[in-house]
Amino acid sequence: MGAMPKEAYVRCVICKIGEIRQGKATVTLERDGTTLVIKGVPASVCDNCGEEYVDEETADRLLKTAAEAVRAKVQVDIREYVEA
Numbered sequence: 001m002g003a004m005p006k007e008a009y010v011r012c013v014i015c016k017i018g019e020i021r022q023g024k025a026t027v028t029l030e031r032d033g034t035t036l037v038i039k040g041v042p043a044s045v046c047d048n049c050g051e052e053y054v055d056e057e058t059a060d061r062l063l064k065t066a067a068e069a070v071r072a073k074v075q076v077d078i079r080e081y082v083e084a
């Protein structure tokens with residue numbers, strides 16, 4: 001998971017070959033013994049290497065969701081991303 005590049009339709013910063021396209025990603029977050037899999041996360045995905053870029057707001061939501069799961073002592077959970 002990388003930071004969203006500022007310009008639209010830029011080349012992937014990881015492989016420098018692929019083009020970044022809007023799509024959905026499945027993000028896995030692991031922290032403090034909690035593994036959270038979140039499906040349907042709005043992301044930009046490289047069409048070459050598959051690197052996923054999420055914007056700041058989405059990354060923020062994901063981190064908050066993970067923090068809540070840690071507090072609830074969840075071990076493993078699979079969820080759908082909920083839009084703000």
Ligand SMILES: [Zn+2]
Binds near residue numbers: 012014016046049050
């Ligand atoms: Zn790439």
